[in-house]
Structures are given as C-alpha cells and as structure tokens.
Amino acid sequence: MVLSATPAIQDSAASLFQASSTDVDEHCAALGRWRLSYDQISAGAFKGSFTQLSLPRLDVFREITSQQVRQYGQLGADSFGIGLPWDGDGELNCNGTTASGAHVLASIDAEIDMCTPKAFELRGVVASTVLIAELAARLDIELPRTVWHHLQVIEMAEAPVARLRAHLAAIQATITTAPEIFDDPAARQALEDALLVEIMDMLPTARPGHPGRSAVARRRTVDRARELMHGSGDRSLSLLEVCKAVGASPRKLGYCFQDVLGTSPMHYWRAMRLNRVRRDLKRAGDIATSVYDIAVQHGFWHFSQFSLDYKRHFSELPSETLRRARRAA
Incomplete structure (x- = not known):
C-alpha cells in the first residue's frame, strides 16, 4: 500500500518529550493532552516513565509503569489511538477482555478504562481522528465502528501488527542512540508515511473480541460494583453494601473481579480508597x-x-x- 492520497501538510520540527516519576499522580500529569487519571492498585514503590515523539501528524509514545494501575479518562479530543502491549507481569484487562499476541488496543474519541499489570509497557501511535478518517475514505477503507467512543481490544492480522511493532522498536532505538535523525524533514515524512501505511493495512483486518455471555455478565457485575465504589462521594461504602446492591455474594463478586480486573474486590476497593487518601493528603x-x-x-x-x-x-x-x-x- 502507498499513501499517494495523503493530504499535503506543512512540516514542522519534531519534538521529543521524556519524563520519569516515582509518584503515580505526577506520572499521570506528564501525559500532556491525554485527559487520564491513574490509580495504583498493587502495593509497592511506583516508578513510571513516558516518552513521546511528536511529529507533524502523529505522536509516537512509550509508557512504562512498575505497578498494577487503573487508567481511566479520555485519550484526548479528536484522537485516534493504537496501542501495542509490549511487556508486563500479567494480562492487560480492558472491558473484561485481555490483550495478547496480535491483539491491539484501538480507540476513536473514546473513554478509556483499563487495568494494566505490573511492569507494564505500552507503545503506540496517536493521530487526529480527522486525518485517519480522511485517509480511510480516500483509500476506501471502512473504519471499525466498535472502536468509536470505547477503547477496545481488537484482533488484527499478524503481519501489519508485526511491522508496526518493528517500526516502534526502531523509533525507540533511534531516540536512545541518534535522536537528531528526527530533525530531518525527509526522515520525519518517511517515518509518518511508514506508520500510516501499517495502520491503514491493519484497520481492514480488525476483528473485535466477542466475550461469551457469561463473560459479559461478569463484566456488567464488576462495572456496577465499580460504579458504586467510585460514585460513593465522601461516604465510603462497605464491601457488604456493594454486594447487596449488585445482588452478588462476596464469593461471586470475587470471581467476577478476578476474571475482569485480575484482582479481588477487597484489594481493589482498598487500593482505590488509599489512592483517595493520598490525594487528599x-x-x-x-x-x-x-x-x-x-x-x-x-x-x-x-x-x-x-x-x-x-x-x-x-x-x-x-x-x-x-x-x-x-x-x-
């Protein structure tokens, strides 16, 4: 595939942003235009880093978090995002679906709510929704409707995913060893075109995950429980009150949380309250x-x-x- 239909752009210099932090809130504040909040779920000292290469039409990012984290909010207005889980001590959980292999995270103007494992690394690309929609229209590609307004785990063809992964690895290596390469307008143009080619090749192969009926029911139970937990305001609900409200025994709620979020409801709720205490302090x-x-x-x-x-x-x-x-x- 070639991008002969790519609209002409006014080139501008690339910018490189790198930050590291030992506090989950400080790490979250460094994410720029991403309107996200993070809660630390697992216990232990937090270490995080965020790298973003901003090109004229695309942002390329790499994020590392040492602890299990709940991430929620919005990637940014008018944003299309593709994320590749790179490494982690466990599975990434997103809306009751886990991501692995040829799975990628995809979103268009989406609300984000996911739990990442310990020692997690995510790499990906963020672009304007308008740019992706214009390219898709010119190249006669139908954008997957399932990724509008909700972050989704999507299975895509292995070949373009592998090529995008190779590009992202090469970008990080270049940032480490020779970042001045991105000062060259021709190099920036070639890099953007290469990334957009793979994204356009991936999109027609998108197959959203379809969890079974029982998985959907467990996710709904967890969503309702979390809604109660997070919406309780200044009054902290007990786990018994949550179980009664969702109509599930503590054992059943435990199974649901373990399946959807990879942790117990008691641990999750205690972690959320500890995060609230820390922010108030x-x-x-x-x-x-x-x-x-x-x-x-x-x-x-x-x-x-x-x-x-x-x-x-x-x-x-x-x-x-x-x-x-x-x-x-």
Missing part, C-alpha cells in the same frame, strides 16, 4: 487537618492497620506524605 498542605481525619473519611477506622496498609502500598507513611505537602505549601 497532598491537597491538605495548608489545611489544619490530620491524617486520622482523612483516613476515617474514607472508611479506615483501624488507624494502625491503615498506616501499615498505606506504607505497604506507597512505600511511605501517610504522615510523610502530609509533611511533604505542607513543606510545599
């Missing part, structure tokens, strides 16, 4: 409040156990988080 630098007050607000009544859980999860005591916030205020 960061915002309490100039407020006369205590760690205990914030912990109780999020349902942690056993303070010594809460302190142990917090330190295990974030590798620091809650008092250290509050002290650092007050120093910065």
Whole structure:
C-alpha cells in the first residue's frame, strides 16, 4: 500500500518529550493532552516513565509503569489511538477482555478504562481522528465502528501488527542512540508515511473480541460494583453494601473481579480508597487537618492497620506524605 492520497501538510520540527516519576499522580500529569487519571492498585514503590515523539501528524509514545494501575479518562479530543502491549507481569484487562499476541488496543474519541499489570509497557501511535478518517475514505477503507467512543481490544492480522511493532522498536532505538535523525524533514515524512501505511493495512483486518455471555455478565457485575465504589462521594461504602446492591455474594463478586480486573474486590476497593487518601493528603498542605481525619473519611477506622496498609502500598507513611505537602505549601 502507498499513501499517494495523503493530504499535503506543512512540516514542522519534531519534538521529543521524556519524563520519569516515582509518584503515580505526577506520572499521570506528564501525559500532556491525554485527559487520564491513574490509580495504583498493587502495593509497592511506583516508578513510571513516558516518552513521546511528536511529529507533524502523529505522536509516537512509550509508557512504562512498575505497578498494577487503573487508567481511566479520555485519550484526548479528536484522537485516534493504537496501542501495542509490549511487556508486563500479567494480562492487560480492558472491558473484561485481555490483550495478547496480535491483539491491539484501538480507540476513536473514546473513554478509556483499563487495568494494566505490573511492569507494564505500552507503545503506540496517536493521530487526529480527522486525518485517519480522511485517509480511510480516500483509500476506501471502512473504519471499525466498535472502536468509536470505547477503547477496545481488537484482533488484527499478524503481519501489519508485526511491522508496526518493528517500526516502534526502531523509533525507540533511534531516540536512545541518534535522536537528531528526527530533525530531518525527509526522515520525519518517511517515518509518518511508514506508520500510516501499517495502520491503514491493519484497520481492514480488525476483528473485535466477542466475550461469551457469561463473560459479559461478569463484566456488567464488576462495572456496577465499580460504579458504586467510585460514585460513593465522601461516604465510603462497605464491601457488604456493594454486594447487596449488585445482588452478588462476596464469593461471586470475587470471581467476577478476578476474571475482569485480575484482582479481588477487597484489594481493589482498598487500593482505590488509599489512592483517595493520598490525594487528599497532598491537597491538605495548608489545611489544619490530620491524617486520622482523612483516613476515617474514607472508611479506615483501624488507624494502625491503615498506616501499615498505606506504607505497604506507597512505600511511605501517610504522615510523610502530609509533611511533604505542607513543606510545599
């Protein structure tokens, strides 16, 4: 395939952005125009890095996160995204579907909600929805409707996926060894065309995953439980209240969470509440409040156990988080 129909563009210099962080919120803030939020699910010190090469028509990214993370929000207005799971200690879960092999993550103007495993690396390409739609129309390619407005795990032909993977590996190697190559307008044009060729070759082969009826039912149960957990506002629901609301026993809810998110409902809900406490502590630098007050607000009544859980999860005591916030205020 050739891109003879590609609209003419006004070239501009490439820009390279690289950031690393030991805090999941700081890592998320470095994602630029991506309107995403992250919650750290697994316990332990967080390390993350984000690299983005911005070309005239495309952004090429590489993201690494050391802990299991829930990612939610939106990739950005008018955004088409293709992501390739690169590495990780476990499976990526997206809407009850796991991604592996020739599976890719694809979205067009989509809401994103997925759980990534520990030591996870994702590489991919983001472009304007208008650009992709114009190219698809000129090349008589029908865009897969399933990726509009919802991030989806899509199975695509192995050959173009493998070629896109090879391009992304070469880009990262060039960033490491000779980033000045991207200063050449001809090199930028050739790179963009090469990436767009593979994306246009991949799209006609897209086959969305179709989980069975039981998998759909488990996903709905988890979605309802998470909706209750995240929508409870200042009052922290108990797991018993969640089970009663969704009509599932603790055992059944546990099976559903393990299948869809790769973790237990108790661990997930505790992690979400610990993340809320941490954010409130960061915002309490100039407020006369205590760690205990914030912990109780999020349902942690056993303070010594809460302190142990917090330190295990974030590798620091809650008092250290509050002290650092007050120093910065």
